[in-house]
Amino acid sequence: MTTDTGFEESRRESVPDRLQHLLHAQPTLGPLAVLLLAVIVFSIINTRFLNPENLSLVLQQVTVIALLALGQTLIILTAGIDLSAGAIAVFSSILMANLAFEAGFPGVVALLAGLLFGTAMGAFNGVLVTWIKLPPFIVTLGTLSIFFALNSVVSGSETVRGSDLPAIMTWTGDTIPIGSFRLTYGSIIMLLLFGFFFYLLAHTAWGKHVRATGDDAEAARLAGIRTSRVLLSVYTVAGAIYAVAAWVLIGRLASADPNVGTEYNLDSITAVVLGGTSLFGGRGGVVGTLVGALIVGVFRNGLVLAGVQVVWQGFAIGLLVLLAVTIDQWIRKVRA
Known part of the structure; x- marks a missing residue:
């Protein structure tokens, strides 16, 4: 009798243990389950949710956040964080537009200048983290204020209309109709970049060094990995x-x-956390981040269709983040 009871208790204990090991080995499974459940619930609440037009809108809304979250993922994998992601994106957009509109630069030149300047701002964060050894949180908190201040100086707090810009600057917003679904070129770029960095992290030495640095920087250094160079490359990329x-x-x-982008930093970090990437570094990936960005988009869109007030939408997203961090802490305690 005692043996049977002990066996039953062992079986009950083994179920969460197996789940813990599974989520540790496959961190994307949890976010996928949440995304699927959210889609089912919101499609039941409002049948318009699954309309191709609405799904097109969801994808368009998450494209920018997903790209910011992609860069954020690389940094969080190294056990860092970037609070300046949104500021870099907004300032780069303002710089591109003003070079084309105010300075009269050709569209391609203005675009390349903005891309190079955004890369340089990321490298600046990396230099402060790797050479001066400042904590990533402090560095990016400081550059967040710096870049937003520069944004106001360059823009004069004025919006540049798309009609005043070269076609190449607004090309990413053009759509390809697929039946009733409309796919933007920006979304295509986003998906291609996710595929590219999935390959880099999974199949290249650089990707393995990024994960090793985040998992245990000192052990990685003793193994011959130049962790400072890895960190600088991550912030630059x-x-x-x-x-x-x-x-x-x-x-x-x-x-x-x-004037946009005040919520971009939080949303990008939210997407990474919901996607199963550990805030302590070393575990996670870009596929989970894409799923996390979709979760944010689905929840925001679904709650709007359900008639939920904006304040409660933020409340729901906040609860999701807390739940995701709690689960991450539980998964990190997995027994070998």
Whole structure:
């Protein structure tokens, strides 16, 4: 009798243990389950949710956040964080637009200048983190204020309309009709970048070094990995991705608006956390981040269709973040 009871208790205990090991090995499964459940619930609440036109809108709305979250993922994988992601994207968009509109630069030249400047801003964060050894949180908190201040100086707090810009600047907002579904070129760029960085993280030495640095920087250094160089490259690449997000942002808004982006930093971090990437570094990936960005978009869109007030939409997203961090802490305690 005692043996049977012990066996039953062992079986009951083994179920959460197996789930814990599964989520540790496959961190994307949890976010996928949440996304699927959200889609089912919101489609039941409002049948318009699954209309191709509405799904097109959801994808368009998450494209910029997903790109910012992609760069954020690379940094969080190294156990860092970037609070300046949104500021870099907005300033890069303003710089592109003003070079084309005010300075009269050709569209391609203005675009390349914005991309290079965004990359340089990411590299600047990386230099402060790796050479001066400042904590990433403090560095990016400071540059957040700096970049937003520069944004106001360059823009004069004025919006540049898309009609005043070269076609290439707003091209990312153009759509390809697929039946009733409309896919923007910006979304295509976003998906291609996610595929590219999935390959880099999974199949290249650089990707393995990024994960190793985040998992245990000292052990990685003793293993011969130049962790400072890895960190500098990660922040630089993230800056380049944010600059691409700036280009997509211009196409999405059909303008360059200096007053957007106040919520971009939080939303990008939210997407990464919901996607299963650990805030402590070393575990997670870009596929989960894409799913996390979609979760944010689905929840915001679904709650609007359900008639939920904006304040409660933020409340729901906040609860999701807390739940995701709690689950991450539980998964990190997995027993070998």
